[in-house]
Amino acid sequence: xxxxxxxxxxxxxxxxxxxxxxxxxxxxxxxxxxxxxxxxxxxxxxxxxxxxxxxxxxxxxxxxxxxxxxxxxxxxxxxxxxxxxxxxxxxxxxxxxxxxxxxxxxxxxxxxxxxxxxxxxxxxxxxxxxxxxxxxxxxxxxxxxxxxxxxxxxxxxxxxxxxxxxxxxxxxxxxxxxxxxxxxxxxxxxxxxxxxxxxxxxxxxxxxxxxxxxxxxxxxxxxxxxxxxxxxxxxxxxxxxxxxxxxxxxxxxxxxxxxxxxxxxxxxxxxxxxxxxxxxxxxxxxxxxxxxxxxxxxxxxxxxxxxxxxxxxxxxxxxxxxxxxxxxxxxxx
Amino acid sequence: xxxxxxxxxxxxxxxxxxxxxxxxxxxxxxxxxxxxxxxxxxxxxxxxxxxxxxxxxxxxxxxxxxxxxxxxxxxxxxxxxxxxxxxxxxxxxxxxxxxxxxxxxxxxxxxxxxxxxxxxxxxxxxxxxxxxxxxxxxxxxxxxxxxxxxxxxxxxxxxxxxxxxxxxxxxxxxxxxxxxxxxxxxxxxxxxxxxxxxxxxxxxxxxxxxxxxxxxxxxxxxxxxxxxxxxxxxxxxxxxxxxxxxxxxxxxxxxxxxxxxxxxxxxxxxxxxxxxxxxxxxxxxxxxxxxxxxxxxxxxxxxxxxxxxxxxxxxxxxxxxxxxxxxxxxxxxxxxxxxxxxxxxxxxxxxxxxxxxxxxxxxxxxxxxxxxxxxxxxxxxxxxxxxxxxxxxxxxxxxxxxxxxxxxxxxxxxxxxxxxxxxxxxxxxxxxxxxxxxxxxxxxxxxxxxxxxxxxxxxxxxxxxxxxxxxxxxxxxxxxxxxxxxxxxxxxxxxxxxxxxxx
Numbered sequence: 001x002x003x004x005x006x007x008x009x010x011x012x013x014x015x016x017x018x019x020x021x022x023x024x025x026x027x028x029x030x031x032x033x034x035x036x037x038x039x040x041x042x043x044x045x046x047x048x049x050x051x052x053x054x055x056x057x058x059x060x061x062x063x064x065x066x067x068x069x070x071x072x073x074x075x076x077x078x079x080x081x082x083x084x085x086x087x088x089x090x091x092x093x094x095x096x097x098x099x100x101x102x103x104x105x106x107x108x109x110x111x112x113x114x115x116x117x118x119x120x121x122x123x124x125x126x127x128x129x130x131x132x133x134x135x136x137x138x139x140x141x142x143x144x145x146x147x148x149x150x151x152x153x154x155x156x157x158x159x160x161x162x163x164x165x166x167x168x169x170x171x172x173x174x175x176x177x178x179x180x181x182x183x184x185x186x187x188x189x190x191x192x193x194x195x196x197x198x199x200x201x202x203x204x205x206x207x208x209x210x211x212x213x214x215x216x217x218x219x220x221x222x223x224x225x226x227x228x229x230x231x232x233x234x235x236x237x238x239x240x241x242x243x244x245x246x247x248x249x250x251x252x253x254x255x256x257x258x259x260x261x262x263x264x265x266x267x268x269x270x271x272x273x274x275x276x277x278x279x280x281x282x283x284x285x286x287x288x289x290x291x292x293x294x295x296x297x298x299x300x301x302x303x304x305x306x307x308x309x310x311x312x313x314x315x316x317x318x319x320x321x322x323x324x325x326x327x328x329x330x331x332x333x
Numbered sequence: 334x335x336x337x338x339x340x341x342x343x344x345x346x347x348x349x350x351x352x353x354x355x356x357x358x359x360x361x362x363x364x365x366x367x368x369x370x371x372x373x374x375x376x377x378x379x380x381x382x383x384x385x386x387x388x389x390x391x392x393x394x395x396x397x398x399x400x401x402x403x404x405x406x407x408x409x410x411x412x413x414x415x416x417x418x419x420x421x422x423x424x425x426x427x428x429x430x431x432x433x434x435x436x437x438x439x440x441x442x443x444x445x446x447x448x449x450x451x452x453x454x455x456x457x458x459x460x461x462x463x464x465x466x467x468x469x470x471x472x473x474x475x476x477x478x479x480x481x482x483x484x485x486x487x488x489x490x491x492x493x494x495x496x497x498x499x500x501x502x503x504x505x506x507x508x509x510x511x512x513x514x515x516x517x518x519x520x521x522x523x524x525x526x527x528x529x530x531x532x533x534x535x536x537x538x539x540x541x542x543x544x545x546x547x548x549x550x551x552x553x554x555x556x557x558x559x560x561x562x563x564x565x566x567x568x569x570x571x572x573x574x575x576x577x578x579x580x581x582x583x584x585x586x587x588x589x590x591x592x593x594x595x596x597x598x599x600x601x602x603x604x605x606x607x608x609x610x611x612x613x614x615x616x617x618x619x620x621x622x623x624x625x626x627x628x629x630x631x632x633x634x635x636x637x638x639x640x641x642x643x644x645x646x647x648x649x650x651x652x653x654x655x656x657x658x659x660x661x662x663x664x665x666x667x668x669x670x671x672x673x674x675x676x677x678x679x680x681x682x683x684x685x686x687x688x689x690x691x692x693x694x695x696x697x698x699x700x701x702x703x704x705x706x707x708x709x710x711x712x713x714x715x716x717x718x719x720x721x722x723x724x725x726x727x728x729x730x731x732x733x734x735x736x737x738x739x740x741x742x743x744x745x746x747x748x749x750x751x752x753x754x755x756x757x758x759x760x761x762x763x764x765x766x767x768x769x770x771x772x773x774x775x776x777x778x779x780x781x782x783x784x785x786x787x788x789x790x791x792x793x794x795x796x797x798x799x800x801x802x803x804x805x806x807x808x809x810x811x812x813x814x815x816x817x818x819x820x821x822x823x824x825x826x827x828x829x830x831x832x833x834x835x836x
Binding site for chain 1: 634677
């Protein structure tokens with residue numbers, strides 16, 4: 001029995017033990033794709049459009065992965081969008097203003113993200129400021145800093161050789177010219193896989209779930225709750241740094257005014273993917289599916305020439321509907 | 334004379350438990366009727382049926398001789414049945430008057446605005462009727478617990494209740510406050526209100542009650558006059574002779590002192606508490622609700638800050654800032670409230686078992702060593718006979734007894750030498766209880782030092798080698814587990830400050 005048991009345990013662990021919810025989310029994604037294919041086959045199911053959808057999911061996808069960790073601890077991070085921009089700006093400072101070599105600049109941007117996350121974590125644990133307020137403050141603070149550092153002007157990476165290749169180049173395309181999937185998409189999936197492993201197979205992941213499930217019980221188990229919270233916020237901040245590099249590379253510039261509003265899209269993707277805002281439950285796979293549902297929806301509606309205003313209305317409805325079905329499923333248990 | 338309320342052959346089952354079987358109970362107008370029995374005897378279930386919280390499975394409830402089927406708390410209220418719960422449900426930011434008329438606020442002009450004047454005047458009238466000197470405009474948060482209870486009583490009266498159920502009303506009151514409560518009870522009695530009085534305190538019941546009904550294991554035992562000798566009532570409550578004869582208390586006097594607690598103090602909750610526990614010893618803590626036992630346990634575990642005091646483990650003083658310090662010194666705490674403080678209920682069995690000791694189950698300090706986690710959890714499941722379909726079962730879905738075993742397992746895996754059991758069998762059914770008792774005994778025999786806190790006197794008597802009794806934050810007695818009786822413990826547990834002789 002023990003061997004079988006162990007195998008199922010691994011299976012459920014890797015899928016987060018919530019195969020059903022993800023089936024539902026995945027089925028919705030497929031349904032959306034089928035609907036749009038049926039309505040506009042000539043425009044939707046083209047290689048260019050599919051690559052466009054993939055490309056447009058990368059930034060939100062990576063930010064949503066960062067948010068997933070925070071939300072599973074039953075926290076919230078409102079600063080992820082602006083932090084992404086701040087990391088892009090700092091990348092610009094390192095690479096353009098200081099002329100550091102590419103790898104160092106890239107590393108620097110990620111470290112800036114991690115440090116900023118660490119500051120949020122310390123504000124939450126040491127100053128006992130609730131996550132909502134702490135990260136709201138960080139959001140305003142970082143936005144201001146980005147504008148101050150850049151003088152409210154974009155930093156262009158034209159002179160940094162290879163920077164745009166981070167998101168736009170295609171390693172796969174170099175090998176299989178017919179399949180020119182951009183590197184940004186690969187990076188998002190790589191981040192997703194690494195984060196799924198961390199969430200399900202490491203102490204960091206275990207404590208992420210435990211904190212969201214019952215923080216007081218974890219504290220009374222003798223775990224240093226504050227330390228782990230800071231680590232989790234630091235880790236999520238580092239991932240926002242990766243998102244910052246992706247968006248800067250795609251735009252070939254750091255746009256200091258960009259970023260606000262991304263955090264809400266990220267939270268929406270997380271929630272559509274079945275992660276509970278009350279904590280303790282969630283998966284990276286679900287979040288990725290959630291991010292794709294959002295971008296397929298927006299892409300499809302645009303192809304159908306639905307006005308942007310109505311795209312927003314529909315996206316809003318989808319978010320409410322997704323959480324409602326999740327509640328129904330929970331109530332049935 | 335027709336009884337105010339009369340309960341006949343009422344039964345109630347919950348999944349797996351027969352909570353009430355053919356119970357009867359009768360309350361006359363102007364009577365104080367005490368309901369007694371051990372925890373789990375069915376008192377609360379019966380009262381919750383009268384208050385509309387539960388519905389009965391079978392049997393009859395007669396109100397003024399007419400059968401009624403009480404559907405909901407609102408229905409009970411409409412039938413003039415009020416209940417004062419042990420925990421008070423008041424909003425601390427609102428005034429006494431606002432609390433009493435919550436949801437029924439008198440409306441002023443055009444029915445749009447609240448009429449605070451009428452509200453306060455009506456409340457004042459209620460307070461006058463109770464002879465209670467309290468301003469209706471006082472915020473609840475500024476009142477003592479005793480005064481808050483008075484407000485709850487006023488609230489019940491405002492519903493024109495003729496039947497008032499009081500569940501352990503004096504648990505948090507001091508002597509003077511109890512006197513005031515009794516004065517109000519007598520006042521209500523003279524007005525013909527019938528009062529059901531649930532309490533464990535014999536002396537109080539004999540002073541205030543007219544009749545006593547005793548319940549045991551979900552059954553009605555007898556109804557007797559309040560003057561019946563205490564010993565007779567306890568015999569009815571306990572029923573079975575306790576298995577003192579089987580109990581053996583090992584001689585642990587020569588064993589190493591594992592836990593040495595010196596002069597703990599925190600406000601009024603913990604007052605100069607010192608004790609030691611030796612290897613292999615089971616130390617019981619008896620006392621009434623709010624006597625400070627849980628507070629002591631949490632303080633020793635570093636969960637709450639202390640004003641002063643020292644905790645020594647294995648002869649070394651430990652710095653107690655957080656539970657982490659206590660856990661690293663080898664202390665494990667099993668809370669009375671497993672769902673809030675013991676288990677991450679959304680997580681599976683093996684995650685919970687390895688939670689305190691997770692750093693030992695890592696590869697390279699980072700990755701979970703799944704096979705090792707699985708093996709140690711399986712060992713614990715086998716050893717403690719935890720009934721679970723698999724190690725990945727979400728712990729919320731386990732029964733109370735098995736949840737408790739998971740909590741025990743997590744401390745055993747962490748190699749704790751000192752285990753503090755706070756109400757180890759609360760919410761656990763009778764069968765699983767004896768298993769938990771056996772486990773506690775086995776752990777002591779294996780050389781753990783064990784503290785058992787329990788409000789059930791038979792449980793303390795059954796398990797403990799030595800018993801400390803607490804009252805109002807201080808230790809009022811230290812008795813051998815063989816010599817102690819329910820009466821002697823109860824006497825020590827009610828030895829209040831004013832009458833306290835040196836223990």
